Amino acid sequence: MRPVSSPPRATPDVPLDQIDREILRILQGNGRAPYREIARELGVSEGTVRNRVNRLQSDGVLTIAAITDQFALGYRVTAFCLIRVQVGYQASVVEELSRWDDVIYVSSCTGRADLYIQVVCRDHEHLWELLTQRLPSVEGVADVETFQEIKLHKVSYVYPNFGEGAAGPVSE
Known part of the structure; x- marks a missing residue:
């Protein structure tokens, strides 16, 4: 791990x-x-x-990282999951899912779900195992709604207009 x-x-x-x-x-x-x-x-x-x-x-404003191509690394399937968590289990579910190599994004959210995660899987069998065996075994997970990505149209790690009122104060 x-x-x-x-x-x-x-x-x-x-x-x-x-x-x-x-x-x-x-x-x-x-x-x-x-x-x-x-x-x-x-x-x-x-x-x-x-x-x-x-x-x-x-200051936490900048992190320089290598961004890899998941497909070149053998991850053919991307999915997004909305997870409902039982009351009192949010922190432990976040901690557990954050340890999984195939979970690449975890955030708490509002609305019909408590957590939003993004997963990368080698193939559909890998995704099936994650959804039917691993996620249900996590104590506190009440419900999972999954969306499989079928075509990526845009990905950007460039934030527009930063420092111009969009991301905080600007000093000159």
């Missing part, structure tokens, strides 16, 4: 100035962009870029 990854921190809004926003814009387009090239494009020193990236990372 993989270690449970830390969820994004719920930190107060971090003020972003124009240089911060430009660094984030560049890194969203290419997370491997060298600090030297970013500095040249922005007209600042490489040290300024390095210090700001380090601050943005320590």
Whole structure:
């Protein structure tokens, strides 16, 4: 089993100035962009870029990660599950599902479900086993509604208009 990854921190809004926003814009387009090239494009020193990236990372604003192609890794099936949880079991169900390698996203939500999860499976048999054996064995799971993804039309990890009122205060 993989270690449970830390969820994004719920930190107060971090003020972003124009240089911060430009660094984030560049890194969203290419997370491997060298600090030297970013500095040249922005007209600042490489040290300024390095210090700001380090601050943005320590403030929880920026995480640089490799995004893989699930299909190239052999995961042919993606599904989304809405899960109703028995009262008093939310934390333990979240903790358990967060440990599963094939559960790649877990969030608490409002509405007709208590949890939203995304799963990746090798094939339909893998999904069947997850839905009919593993999920029902988790204490506190009351009901599961599953949606299988049949065609991906868009995926983006680039947030539009960040720092311009959409994601908190901006300092100039």
